[in-house]
Amino acid sequence: xxxxxxxxxxxxxxxxxxxxxxxxxxxxxxxxxxxxxxxxxxxxxxxxxxxxxxxxxxxxxxxxxxxxxxxxxxxxxxxxxxxxxxxxxxxxxxxxxxxxxxxxxxxxxxxxxxxxxxxxxxxxxxxxxxxxxxxxxxxxxxxxxxxxxxxxxxxxxxxxxxxxxxxxxxxxxxxxxxxxxxxxxxxxxxxxxxxxxxxxxxxxxxxxxxxxxxxxxxxxxxxxxxxxxxxxxxxxxxxxxxxxxxxxxxxxxxxxxxxxxxxxxxxxxxxxxxx
Numbered sequence: 001x002x003x004x005x006x007x008x009x010x011x012x013x014x015x016x017x018x019x020x021x022x023x024x025x026x027x028x029x030x031x032x033x034x035x036x037x038x039x040x041x042x043x044x045x046x047x048x049x050x051x052x053x054x055x056x057x058x059x060x061x062x063x064x065x066x067x068x069x070x071x072x073x074x075x076x077x078x079x080x081x082x083x084x085x086x087x088x089x090x091x092x093x094x095x096x097x098x099x100x101x102x103x104x105x106x107x108x109x110x111x112x113x114x115x116x117x118x119x120x121x122x123x124x125x126x127x128x129x130x131x132x133x134x135x136x137x138x139x140x141x142x143x144x145x146x147x148x149x150x151x152x153x154x155x156x157x158x159x160x161x162x163x164x165x166x167x168x169x170x171x172x173x174x175x176x177x178x179x180x181x182x183x184x185x186x187x188x189x190x191x192x193x194x195x196x197x198x199x200x201x202x203x204x205x206x207x208x209x210x211x212x213x214x215x216x217x218x219x220x221x222x223x224x225x226x227x228x229x230x231x232x233x234x235x236x237x238x239x240x241x242x243x244x245x246x247x248x249x250x251x252x253x254x255x256x257x258x259x260x261x262x263x264x265x266x267x268x269x270x271x272x273x274x275x
Contacts, residue, residue: 032056034084035148036077038102039091043138045131048097050139053080054089054148061275062143062155064136064170064177065092066163068249069120070111072103075251086268088156089148091139095163096123098131107251124162129194132166133173140176154178156271160249162186164208168196171204178204179274181267183248184211189221197225202233205274209263210238211245211254235273237266 036053051072054060063083067076072094080090094102100123105111136157144151156179159167164185171180182188188196188208200206208225215222222238229236243259246252250260 031085032087034081036081036084039142041138041142043097044134045098048135048138049094049101051077051080051092052090052146053077053084053092054146055084055087059148059150060087060089061153061271062140062146062149063088063090063271064139064143064155064157065090066157066159066166066170067092067095068108068161068163068246068252069124070105070108070116071096071120073105073107073251074103075107075249078250082264083267088271089143089146091143093135093139095127095135095166096120098126099123108246108249108253109251127162127166129169129172129199132169136166136170136177137174140174144176154275156181156275158183158267159185161246164188165196168199168206169194171201171206172199179206179270180204181207181209181270183209183263184214184243184245186214189218189224197228200228200232200234204234205270206234206236206238207266207270208236208238209248209266210240211247212240212242213244215240237270239266 032055034053035056039052040047040049065080072092076092080092084090105116140155143149143155155177157167157170157177158181160183164182165187167180167182171177210222222240225238241259241263243256244254246254247256248260248263249255
């Protein structure tokens, strides 16, 4: 990630595209009224906080949303709102709750400009497979306690950048979590026994959406993942998308609207099949 630059012009273009897309979605006649709130609940390691959004009526499948390295912020809330408009109850986690509370950066540009990678490094080091699995179980239990969540159906989880492998670890940790969508996730194939590709569940559904520049750096990883999925007996789609690392996130300078829409459609197909 350190090799990437963060151009203000690209960020402005991405934000404008996102605003147009979100405005069109929100103006749809059949869009549900959404309810959103800042929430917190206990985990074995402290008090996790996050953003929860869901349709105002009925109960719906829950989704655990793992942000990228810049953490909880408005672009992630916007992404969650869009998914909630499709009929899901979405919990965006503050992954750094062990160290800090709530939003730390307004957007990815401020994260990059404020020495963000160095600041979050010690926070990230706490987020191994055991910690993420514990957090996922706590989040799943909290979701199942909400009236807006249909506890008779499974939970989905999605993650971006560092959150990509968190989705696989989440599924491995809790049988209630039945679908994982990783977008430009890092570290999905590692040497350790806790490598995500070694922790797959045969009864789960996976979407592994790989950035084209990440694939260029590690061209064998997609094949390793596909083989691991087959061996586990999982239902999975592993594919390389025509976008660079960060292409799905509206405030990323790599945001690629066309490729992001394809990934969004694939995510909806995953959730509809699994939840």
